[in-house]
Amino acid sequence: MNTVGVIFSAEFLRRIKSKAFLVGTIIGAASILLIAILPSILGGALSSSSKKIVLVGDPALTATAKTLLQRDFEITATLRKLDAAPTPAFLDAHGKASAVAILSRPVGDGLHVVAYARDPSAFRESFGTDLAPLQIALATGVPVERVAAHLNVTVDVHDVSGRFADASSADAAKGVAYLFIMMLYLSILLNAQSIMTSVAEEKTSRIAELLVSTLDPARLLTAKILAAAATGFIQLAVWVTAGAVSGRIAASMFPQHDGATASATMLGAFDVSTGEIAAFLAFFVVGFAQYGVLYAAAASLINRTEDLGSVAGPLVVPVVLGIILAQVALQFPNSPNMVICSLIPLISPFVMFTRVAVSDVPAWQLVLSLAINVGTAVLLAWLSGKIYRVGMLLYGRAPSLKQVLATLRA
Amino acid sequence: MGTLVLSGVARSFGDVVAVRDVSFTVPAGTTFGLLGPNGAGKTTTMRMILGILLPDRGSVTWDGAPVDLAVRRRFGYLPEERGLYGKLKVREQIAYFGRLHGVMPPNDTKRADAWIERLGLGEYANRPCAELSKGNQQKVQVACAALHEPELLVLDEPFSGLDPVNAETLLGVLQTLQQAGTTLILSSHQMWQIEDLCKAFCVIAGGTVRASGTLQELRSGWPTRIVEIEPQDDALRGVLDATAGARRLPEADRPVLAYEIPAAADTAALLRRLVAAGDVTRFERVDPSLRDIYLRAIGAAA
Numbered sequence A: 001m002n003t004v005g006v007i008f009s010a011e012f013l014r015r016i017k018s019k020a021f022l023v024g025t026i027i028g029a030a031s032i033l034l035i036a037i038l039p040s041i042l043g044g045a046l047s048s049s050s051k052k053i054v055l056v057g058d059p060a061l062t063a064t065a066k067t068l069l070q071r072d073f074e075i076t077a078t079l080r081k082l083d084a085a086p087t088p089a090f091l092d093a094h095g096k097a098s099a100v101a102i103l104s105r106p107v108g109d110g111l112h113v114v115a116y117a118r119d120p121s122a123f124r125e126s127f128g129t130d131l132a133p134l135q136i137a138l139a140t141g142v143p144v145e146r147v148a149a150h151l152n153v154t155v156d157v158h159d160v161s162g163r164f165a166d167a168s169s170a171d172a173a174k175g176v177a178y179l180f181i182m183m184l185y186l187s188i189l190l191n192a193q194s195i196m197t198s199v200a201e202e203k204t205s206r207i208a209e210l211l212v213s214t215l216d217p218a219r220l221l222t223a224k225i226l227a228a229a230a231t232g233f234i235q236l237a238v239w240v241t242a243g244a245v246s247g248r249i250a251a252s253m254f255p256q257h258d259g260a261t262a263s264a265t266m267l268g269a270f271d272v273s274t275g276e277i278a279a280f281l282a283f284f285v286v287g288f289a290q291y292g293v294l295y296a297a298a299a300s301l302i303n304r305t306e307d308l309g310s311v312a313g314p315l316v317v318p319v320v321l322g323i324i325l326a327q328v329a330l331q332f333p334n335s336p337n338m339v340i341c342s343l344i345p346l347i348s349p350f351v352m353f354t355r356v357a358v359s360d361v362p363a364w365q366l367v368l369s370l371a372i373n374v375g376t377a378v379l380l381a382w383l384s385g386k387i388y389r390v391g392m393l394l395y396g397r398a399p400s401l402k403q404v405l406a407t408l409r410a
Numbered sequence B: 001m002g003t004l005v006l007s008g009v010a011r012s013f014g015d016v017v018a019v020r021d022v023s024f025t026v027p028a029g030t031t032f033g034l035l036g037p038n039g040a041g042k043t044t045t046m047r048m049i050l051g052i053l054l055p056d057r058g059s060v061t062w063d064g065a066p067v068d069l070a071v072r073r074r075f076g077y078l079p080e081e082r083g084l085y086g087k088l089k090v091r092e093q094i095a096y097f098g099r100l101h102g103v104m105p106p107n108d109t110k111r112a113d114a115w116i117e118r119l120g121l122g123e124y125a126n127r128p129c130a131e132l133s134k135g136n137q138q139k140v141q142v143a144c145a146a147l148h149e150p151e152l153l154v155l156d157e158p159f160s161g162l163d164p165v166n167a168e169t170l171l172g173v174l175q176t177l178q179q180a181g182t183t184l185i186l187s188s189h190q191m192w193q194i195e196d197l198c199k200a201f202c203v204i205a206g207g208t209v210r211a212s213g214t215l216q217e218l219r220s221g222w223p224t225r226i227v228e229i230e231p232q233d234d235a236l237r238g239v240l241d242a243t244a245g246a247r248r249l250p251e252a253d254r255p256v257l258a259y260e261i262p263a264a265a266d267t268a269a270l271l272r273r274l275v276a277a278g279d280v281t282r283f284e285r286v287d288p289s290l291r292d293i294y295l296r297a298i299g300a301a302a
Helices: A003-017 A019-050 A059-069 A088-093 A124-140 A144-151 A167-204 A207-214 A217-253 A258-268 A274-300 A305-331 A336-341 A348-358 A363-391 A401-409 B042-049 B090-100 B107-118 B134-146 B164-179 B191-195 B215-220 B234-242 B267-277 B290-298
Strands: A052-057 A074-079 A099-104 A112-117 B004-013 B016-026 B031-035 B057-062 B075-078 B152-156 B183-187 B200-205 B208-213 B224-230 B257-262 B282-286
Touching: A003 A019, A003 A217, A003 B090, A019 A167, A019 A217, A052 A059, A059 A074, A059 A099, A059 A124, A059 A144, A088 A099, A112 A124, A124 A144, A167 A207, A167 A217, A167 A274, A167 A305, A167 A348, A207 A217, A207 B075, A207 B090, A217 A274, A217 A363, A274 A305, A274 A348, A274 A363, A305 A336, A305 A348, A336 A348, A348 A363, B004 B042, B016 B042, B016 B057, B016 B200, B031 B042, B031 B191, B042 B152, B042 B183, B075 B134, B090 B107, B090 B134, B107 B134, B134 B152, B134 B164, B164 B183, B191 B290, B200 B290, B208 B215, B208 B290, B215 B290, B224 B234, B224 B267, B234 B257, B234 B267, B267 B282
Parallel strands: A052 A074, A052 A099, B016 B208, B031 B183, B031 B200, B075 B152, B152 B183
Antiparallel strands: A099 A112, B004 B016, B004 B057, B200 B208, B224 B257, B224 B282
């Protein structure tokens, strides 16, 4: 085994056994499970209580309204009139309802609804939509059933590229892409920072001197990056598996529950193509390579572990920027701005992966983005290697920017 | 086993010249003492020998060839400041450094265990290094540096921070390595510890070599000698005062009649004159100590 292999295996085992890795991996997997299941549980629980209502008004009016509202609400009671404004105690007494809707038809006007709700914002839109046929029926004299039938427009949206069967598939793909982006973000950041901590430890404890006396600093750096990438892969594999499993769980727990929609639909449709996985791994590798060498070079310049924060701070900026732009790319994957962003090093791993996940990216753009990222990774590795070689043995006062630039020119 | 040759090596850090011009030769199997005050350039010189730093000028050769990575893996290094992974257990740490120098499993752990026993670290073998005392960490560091049986072992201030018992243990280890033919280069401020161990010395100050050679060679170049005479008799003192070039040394330094005389002075003739002048119970020509030579070489003593 050569020295790169010795360092790689030692670093890999050290990382795999570290509490930080175990805790990070387990918490990450648990978070994915929670993201999938919790909204479903909460959504279901909340929806069942928030959709109980009491109807008040003329029986002819409330009877028709009841048939329309039953699609979204459970009617716990129907009353002719109220003696006083409803109170929470009144709602509790009528089937623990969340709202009271008072229907009236003022002379010359259409339908008028006054609602008293525990959560006022949750009702207005649903009431308006559900009761629209009644309003039209009252205004035109057309039977409400006919109005309702005509208002029910069937809309089928198809993906022009043929990639997604319908709009809900496209929505599910966005959800999965979002999950993958977060995993990419966490894995790159956590593992790049672990490289940083490792380099800082070796420098501040003077182990670096011993290592550099035995092997070339570039090899040392290579071994560290490879070990961190390998642990990153394992972490991602655990997270992706957790995502797939939790999707199935969410889908089976709440197969038709409206409250479960977002997460269960998203993860239930955890139907990720091989191409998507390949793109994910490719952009993880190039993204991680760039950030890994940058973090290592930055750590080699500090003299105390307490200074890590000051050098790590600026390096978080492109990662956060990448994540923000990825959110935009989820909505507008093929806008000219996003196409440009998907070719910019450091942020493109996030943006281009998002575009690949939710749209059909022309092959030339994908190849160009990967080429730019690989080229940048090689350039950064070369520059960082130079800084690392000098920085690891530079003790005393932290080097100025001028000294760092002089090192690069040397 | 090879010979290490440094020829006119120099190294600067920005405007600071750490090593100006250092040349010396360390024959195979020699134990070589590198002496000098703080900031003299000893550590920088050692780092250049080990390839950690590249000289701006000059060359470092081993067996007539430049020191490359393959050669460096046959060297061992004990840095002045301890370089250990705090969370790594003692046995794993020693074995790991062995693997870095090409000692592959299962020999790495076998040798690590042997060193653990030799250095009395048995009870700490499975404990993280951060939990060990400074002295025991130093022992672990020695094992890390020597496990691969290096041809050249460079030790920067190896006795620093060790209590007398641990210092004695280390001395024993170094003597064993010496007997095994390992070339040793060590620096120390505690000259009494390395005076007996080293066969040759190099005194560095201000980045240049001020004196080098075996103790015998260094003494032969010393311009004066010291003679100690008893009893402290006025007649004897009169003879010494009349001797050309003789200078009386303060009694505080030596509670006898002590004089510095030129190295070329005829001590036999001086003894005859003293015996003729009075009852001489003791006459001894004292060679300069390594400390004397060191202080004169660095300019701290006349």
